[in-house]
Structures are given as C-alpha cells and as structure tokens.
Amino acid sequence: TLIDLGCGSGVLGIALKKIFKKMKVTFSDQSLSAVNLTKKNIKFNKINSSVFKSDLFKDLPKKNFDIIINDVAGISNFFEKIGFWYNKNIPCDTGKDGTLKTIEFLKTVPKKTKVIVLPLISLSNIKKVKNFLNAKKFKYKLALKEFWPLPKKLLKNYLPEIKRLKKKEVIDYKVKYGMYLAYTEILIIKT
Secondary structure, three states: OEEEEEEOOOOHHHHHHOOOOOOOOEEEEEEEHHHHHHHHHHHHHOOOOOOEEEEOOOOOOOOOOOOEOOOOOOOOOHHHHHOOOOOOOOOOOOOOOOOOHHHHHHHHOOOOEEEEEEEEOOOOOOOHHHHHHHHOOEEEEEEEEEEEOOOOOHHHHHEEEEEEEHOOOOOOOOEEEEEEEEEEEEEEEOO
C-alpha cells in the first residue's frame, strides 16, 4: 500500500499505480483544490483509488501504509510571501526555514510504515531535517540530488534577501558559471 501525501495533482501516485498495477494507492492533500484536481486526474487515467482531504494523517480513515511519498510543502515561507512557488490554492504553512511540515510529518509517521520517499528542496533548511532524522535514528540514503537554476526574475527582484537567507542557513544554493543553483535531494528512509 502507498500514500501520495501532499499529492497536489496526483501525478506521482498515478504514475506509480500505472507501473505497479496491483499496488493500492491512496491520495491525500490538505488543499481542497488539490483533492478535486487529483479526483479528476485519477478518473481521467481510469484508476480506482481513494482521495482524502487531510492535513498529514489527521483526517485519514486508515493511517498505516507500506510506502509514503511525502510531498508536503517544504520551502521557506519567504517564497510563499513573495508569491513565487505556490499559487493561492496551495497551503504553505512551512515556517521561516521551510521545515515545519516536514518535521511534523516525521514526528507522526505511522509505526508500520516500511519506506518513506522524502524530497527535500534547498529552498529550506535541509541540514535541520537531516539532523532531526539522525537524532531520531531514522536510517536513510540519498537516492538523487539534482541541481536546477533559480529563475532570473526571482534573482533580479530578491537576490539580497536570498543571500541573507543563505547566510543565516535558512536556505542553500550554489553559484556556478554565474548561475544560482538550488537543488532537490530525494531521501529513501527505511523505518
């Protein structure tokens, strides 16, 4: 069994259901817009799955899953405030360093979970999340690290603030060949 937690449009869960046809996939998001969009997408893709509106596990009738794909909001709320990352329909209660929902999720993971797929974006404090994982004795490995350029418009309008956030270790990025590169890390956590 798998849950696509913070499913957005449902794209990850739908893709996995198409590959692993016998896998039972559940979708959940705290955004009603995301829930409705996921319902449309699973109908369009002829997938039989349940979709729930829930903040993490709070309103799910079933809380135990073999695999959890955690795709809840995980970037500094600075980017929400400037209207850069999420649109108005996507809740982004992530805190200044972007770790609030991720750490709340990790604190509430059901005990019977076998694997967590956890994407971390460097527009949050990845080091803080990893320190939490280590303190709680989670075993994890880095499955993928991918760099991507920050948009020029973002840099043009907010570079001093972005540099300040990096200096305070709220976010991270690399500068290479004159480009500001953020990154995404995908962690596989065995519980």
